[in-house]
Amino acid sequence: MxxxxxxxxxxxxxxxxSQGDILAAMTQAFHGIGETAPSREDILGIVGLSLDVAMPRLAPDLVREQHFALVDGYKQAYFDLREAAGTSNSxxxxxxxxxxxxxxxxxxxxxxxxxxxxxxxxxxxxxxxxxxxxxxxxxxxxxxxxxxxxxxxxxxxxxxxxxxxxxxxxxxxxxxxxxxxxxxxxxxxxxxxxxxxxxxxxxxxxxxxxxxxxxxxxxxxxxxxx
CATH class of the missing domain: 3.40.50.1000 (HAD superfamily/HAD-like)
Known part of the structure; x- marks a missing residue:
């Protein structure tokens, strides 16, 4: 061996x-579909999961299409935040x-x-x-x-x-x-x-x-x- x-x-x-951008992006994603964002504790609790698994866990009462929208909204918001601040800052x-x-x-x-x-x-x-x-x-x-x-x-x-x-x-x-x-x-x-x-x-x-x-x-x- x-x-x-x-x-x-x-x-x-x-x-x-990266918690600042994670929390901000998740909040933007939920607001983007007219929903209240989960708590800080709940959002950080799913960090590490793939987004397609994380969203149903965060919002079990929403339907599949809303989960897809949350994934898309989160990705775009996170990208925008990182581009604005730069990786070393975000x-x-x-x-x-x-x-x-x-x-x-x-x-x-x-x-x-x-x-x-x-x-x-x-x-x-x-x-x-x-x-x-x-x-x-x-x-x-x-x-x-x-x-x-x-x-x-x-x-x-x-x-x-x-x-x-x-x-x-x-x-x-x-x-x-x-x-x-x-x-x-x-x-x-x-x-x-x-x-x-x-x-x-x-x-x-x-x-x-x-x-x-x-x-x-x-x-x-x-x-x-x-």
């Missing part, structure tokens, strides 16, 4: 803090994220990946805005997979890299990330700074409170010396 290891990151709430990296990504990226035995509920277009814009286009060797997006917590994204990441679940770890801020990792047979690291409360991350093997704790957490999970 190769010594390579794979670290797969969620994006919103893990690498970047979705800033969390403190320490850049340093840790750069540190991990130069390690010969570590590969980095992404598994996100974002679209391909959305992820491309984000990576371009932060200069991260060459950081990740596998990038899994909502366009081509069932929504989290289905393990499809992580299974594809493993297939891309030729690694086994025991050689990989998922890093995320939501229960969906933890459930997805479990379903894929992978270890999981929860982050406390994201959009789900820490007690929702009970399936995580470890929960960290800052990005600078991540390298040692990865070492512990893989049985390395810290």
């Amino acid at each position: 190769t010594d390579l290891r794979l670290v797969v990151f969620d994006v919103d709430g893990t690498l970047v803090d 979705s800033p990296l969390y403190p320490g994220a850049r340093d840790v990504l750069d540190t991990l990226a130069v390690q010969d035995d570590v590969l980095l990946g992404v598994a996100t509920g974002k679209s391909r277009r959305g992820l491309d814009k984000l990576l371009e805005g932060h200069g991260l286009q060459k950081t990740f060797v596998t990038e899994q997006v909502a366009d081509f997979h069932p929504s989290k917590p289905h393990p499809s994204m992580l299974q594809a990441a493993l297939a891309d890299t030729g690694l086994e679940p025991s050689q990989a770890v998922m890093v995320g801020d939501t229960s969906f990330d933890m459930e997805m990792a479990r379903a894929a047979g992978m270890k999981a690291i929860g982050v406390s700074w994201g959009y789900h409360p820490v007690d929702a991350l009970h399936l995580a093997d470890v929960v960290i409170d800052s990005f600078h704790q991540l390298p040692s957490a990865i070492e512990r999970i893989w049985g390395m010396d810290t």
Whole structure:
């Protein structure tokens, strides 16, 4: 078995803090169809799900056509907000994220990946805005997979890299990330700074409170010396 290891990151709430645009775009989408927007807690609670799954969960009393309209309205509002503010302002990296990504990226035995509920277009814009286009060797997006917590994204990441679940770890801020990792047979690291409360991350093997704790957490999970 190769010594390579794979670290797969969620994006919103893990690498970047995009909640301002998420909340604003969702509010605009609901107002656009004449409905009252859900609460902040409810909106952040569905972050990580694909939009076609998130909207019925947020608005179970609406009909299918309204859910489609919400998806379209959200995408357009989010695009407009990002274009107006710029990626680095609308979705800033969390403190320490850049340093840790750069540190991990130069390690010969570590590969980095992404598994996100974002679209391909959305992820491309984000990576371009932060200069991260060459950081990740596998990038899994909502366009081509069932929504989290289905393990499809992580299974594809493993297939891309030729690694086994025991050689990989998922890093995320939501229960969906933890459930997805479990379903894929992978270890999981929860982050406390994201959009789900820490007690929702009970399936995580470890929960960290800052990005600078991540390298040692990865070492512990893989049985390395810290």
